Every structure is written in C-alpha cells, then in structure tokens.
Amino acid sequence: MNEIIKKNGINYGIITGVVSVLITTLIYVIDIKLFTAWWIGVLSMVFYIIISCVLLSKTKRELKGIYTFKEAFTTYFISAIIGIAISVTFNIILFNFIDPAAKDTIKELTMKYTAEMLQKFGTPTSEINKAITEIEKNDQFGILEQLKGSVFGILFSSIFGLILAAIFKSKPSYQQ
Structure with a gap:
C-alpha cells in the first residue's frame, strides 16, 4: 500500500475520531438535550463531508494527480474505520462506564x-405507542447496540466512500 494513502488515511481518521469525541463531549457538557437536536446531526454530516473531501483532494495532490478509484476508496475507508472506532469506543466508555x-x-x-x-x-x-415501546426496549447506547451501530456506520460510510472515490479518482489519460 502506498505510504501517502496510509499516512493520510490514518491521520484523517484520527482527526475525525477526535473531533467526534470533542463534539460528543461538548454536547454532554453543554446540554444533554442536544443529543436529540436534528441540526447537530446535520452539522456533523457537513463536517464529515468536508473533512473527507479535504482528505481525498490532499491525497490526490500528493500523488501528483494520479489517483485510482481503488486508492481513493482505500484512503477514505482507512480514515472512516479509524474515525468510527475512536468515536464508538469513546461512546461505549462514556455511556456505559x-x-x-x-x-x-x-x-x-x-x-x-x-x-x-x-x-x-x-x-x-x-x-406512537408502538414507536415509544420500541425505544424503551432498545438500549441505543449499550455496548452491543453501539457495536451494531458501528457496523451500519461502516456500511453507510463505504457507500459514501464509493461515491467520493468515483468523484476524486483520476480520469484516464485518454480523457484528459
């Protein structure tokens, strides 16, 4: 694996994970009601989109513009896995211990x-009663639910990563 891809994926994964931890910590400290605020989710998604685009453009630039679909996806995927792992680990510790x-x-x-x-x-x-009963039964911050959620997070991130990789990959030389 190319060292630039690995280095950038790891660095941006750590950045994403640490920012996620900081966001969770700030919400926890400022007002726990913010965990149910829809706009927090929207702002978080915008942040993750921006950081992913910065990651892929920086890596493409460092590779002198020669960036295959596989390399772009690999860069994003490494970052996503690390970011999700850091975030989920923190949430498990915070809400369970x-x-x-x-x-x-x-x-x-x-x-x-x-x-x-x-x-x-x-x-x-x-x-409404059915929906409330489902929420009552579910321990969304439990260790098992957090781990299951991380699997879905990885799947969603992979789909998003495929789209970004298609956007950031280099065009074949005959198309330039």
Whole structure:
C-alpha cells in the first residue's frame, strides 16, 4: 500500500475520531438535550463531508494527480474505520462506564421528542405507542447496540466512500 494513502488515511481518521469525541463531549457538557437536536446531526454530516473531501483532494495532490478509484476508496475507508472506532469506543466508555445514567436521560428525551414529532405529523396514537415501546426496549447506547451501530456506520460510510472515490479518482489519460 502506498505510504501517502496510509499516512493520510490514518491521520484523517484520527482527526475525525477526535473531533467526534470533542463534539460528543461538548454536547454532554453543554446540554444533554442536544443529543436529540436534528441540526447537530446535520452539522456533523457537513463536517464529515468536508473533512473527507479535504482528505481525498490532499491525497490526490500528493500523488501528483494520479489517483485510482481503488486508492481513493482505500484512503477514505482507512480514515472512516479509524474515525468510527475512536468515536464508538469513546461512546461505549462514556455511556456505559463513566455516566450510565446519561443514556437513560437521552432515552427519555428521545421518547418525548419522538412522540411530539409523530403527533405533529398526525400519527395515530397506537403507532406512537408502538414507536415509544420500541425505544424503551432498545438500549441505543449499550455496548452491543453501539457495536451494531458501528457496523451500519461502516456500511453507510463505504457507500459514501464509493461515491467520493468515483468523484476524486483520476480520469484516464485518454480523457484528459
């Protein structure tokens, strides 16, 4: 494997993971209700898109513009795996060992927020009750759920990475 690809993937993976930890920590310290704020998720996604584009453009530039689809995807994938691993490890430690009560508070807030949103959309009471029951049964911050979530995160990231790799790969010389 090319050293530039490996170095950039690892460095940006660490950056992404550390920023994710900082975001989670700030939300935890400032106001735990922010864990249910939709705009936090949107801002996080924008950050991850920007950092991924910076990663791939920097790597392409360091490779003198010769960047295959496989190399672009590999760079992104290394970064995504490391970032997800750091983030999930921190969340497992925070919500299962440091402050397990926080996950119960977030679950209550999520149930309240979900019920309010479903009521706004005119969802029948029976469906709202089903949704709330599902949330009650699920331990979204439990170790197993966090690990399952990381698998889905890796799958989603892989799809996103394939799209970015297609965008950032070099065009064949006959197309230039």
